[in-house]
Amino acid sequence: MGYNKSKTGLNLENTYIELPDIFFRRESPSSVPKPRLVVFNYSLAASLGLNSKELQSNYGVDILAGNKVLEGTEAIAQSYAGHQFGHFTMLGDGRAVLLGEHISPKGERVDIQLKGSGRTPYSRGGDGKAALGPMLREYIISEAMFALGIPTTRSLAVVETGEKIIREDLLQGAVLTRIAASHLRVGTFQFAAQWGSIDDLKALADYAIQRHYPNVDKDENKYLAFFKAVVKAQAELVAKWQLVGFIHGVMNTDNMTISGETIDYGPCAFMDTYSSDTVFSSIDRYGRYAYGNQPSIAAWNLARFAESLLPLIHIEQDEAVKSAQEAVAEFENIFMDNWLSGMRAKLGIFNEEERDQELIEELLDLMEKEKADYTNTFRALTLDKIEDVKMSNTEEFKVWYEKWHERLKRQPESKSSVMQLMRSCNPAVIPRNHRVEEALEAAVEKGDYSVMNKLLYVLSRPFAYVEEQEEYAKLPKASKEAYRTFCGT
Ligand code: AMP
Ligand code: MG
Secondary structure: OEEOOOOOHHHHHHHHHHHOOHEEEEOOOOOOOEEEEEEEEEHHHOOOOOHHHHHHOOOHHHHHHHOOOOOOOOOEOOOOOOEOOOOOEEEOOOOOEEEEEEEEEOOEEEEEEEEEEEEOOOOOOOOEEEEHHHHHHHHHHHHHHHHHOOOOOOEEEEEEEEEEEEOOEEEEEEEEEEEOOOOOOOHHHHHHHHHOOHHHHHHHHHHHHHOHHHOOOOOOOOHHHHHHHHHHHHHHHHHHHHHHHHEEEOOOOHHHHHHOOOOOOOEEOOOEEOOOOOOOOOOOOOOOOOOHHHHHHHHHHHHHHHHHHHHHOOOHHHHHHHHHHHHHHHHHHHHHHHHHHHHHHHHHOOOOOHHHHHHHHHHHHHHHOOOHHHHHHHHHHOOHHHHOOOOOOHHHHHHHHHHHHHHHOOOOOHHHHHHHHHHOOOOOOOHHHHHHHHHHHHHHOOOOOHHHHHHHHHHHHOOOOOHHEEEEEEEEOOOOOOOOEEEOO
């Protein structure tokens, strides 16, 4: 076990290298010519017990850029496989290395990974590098997700490398420091099931249990209990995505964590106009990962996860399959429970009534029909500024609004409690696509980070409902072209 405590506050161990050799390759990050720190997350650094001043010094930036590996630590690239758009393939960290696991003063263990740090044995034809734009995009969206209360990997810093990388154009290279509960993925288990022995698979499962679900360790069938725990974590996560209108864009099994954190911010975006078939990703031609498909895709991914665990769940295959299927089927129930209670809260509803779901679905159908903005509709309801709801003049909306108010009267809570609940659940701001693009353009094209920093600040308190956010709640000027996102390669 490597162990190193440096003046930066980085307190690195690496327990992953105690796993069987097939799970990783030792690999140092590549050196870069001219590292320049361009974004740094002070509050995250503080919460992890890191020394912001040291990390921003030349010494610290060299660590964040991959130019210096702390003595006594062992950087690795992790192996994993995955179903990408339904097709199974071998992957692995092709453009990232894990520096180690940082143990914070609170005793938390988090992975510190450099993304865009050069070639590894898993790079296949790629250069292992990342462009500045996509790394800044990951930083913005992941931090916005965190502020929205959604489990996610986080972003500590982005360093420009001073090196041009070759894509369609020559682009500025960058390295993102990503913080994660771990980088264990469904695809890590698929890798083990496909290319490892049963002992390898078991070692991996035991490791994941120790790290994320230690309470299942005592269970009679701990691997089944482990699987169920991941199903629950993912069902809760995807319900949260749906509630804020987040579209991941590339829900391949290698991009689904065991911890239940959102990972891999590539072509993701927030939905504006409500429509269940919204897709932003330029590579998702058939809408596999459309907004409305996310729950069923998550369940599909979990079924692939279950398949890889079968030999641990029961020695009799039939028995294992039966238990796994029952556990996968639970996804939908857990998802629906979470989604429903989340939607009730968005509408200020405290108690439960049979017909709440109908009331919620009527509103969503109306939004879809009238092409209303998802976030701003809930925002307007929260502020009781009905004139701001796009469809407020329609007869159907008026009927719905009456019905909703009747519903609110059938609970004891006061109007102000209703408002308070709604404010805490309906964000006043989300990372709107045009705002994200504007920030990235200023940073990448002009080296002006002020637009991004302002945006980050606004997004850091999405439930504040303060005046300075109003500008950021506005929709872009109408554009004929649909917004498109691209993978971060
Ligand atoms: P992602 O789209 O980020 O989930 O990446 C999918 C797979 O492609 C992972 O195995 C990545 O490591 C790999 N990959 C993405 N970009 C590059 C690159 N520039 N060089 C090498 N491998 C890459
Ligand atoms: Mg990925």
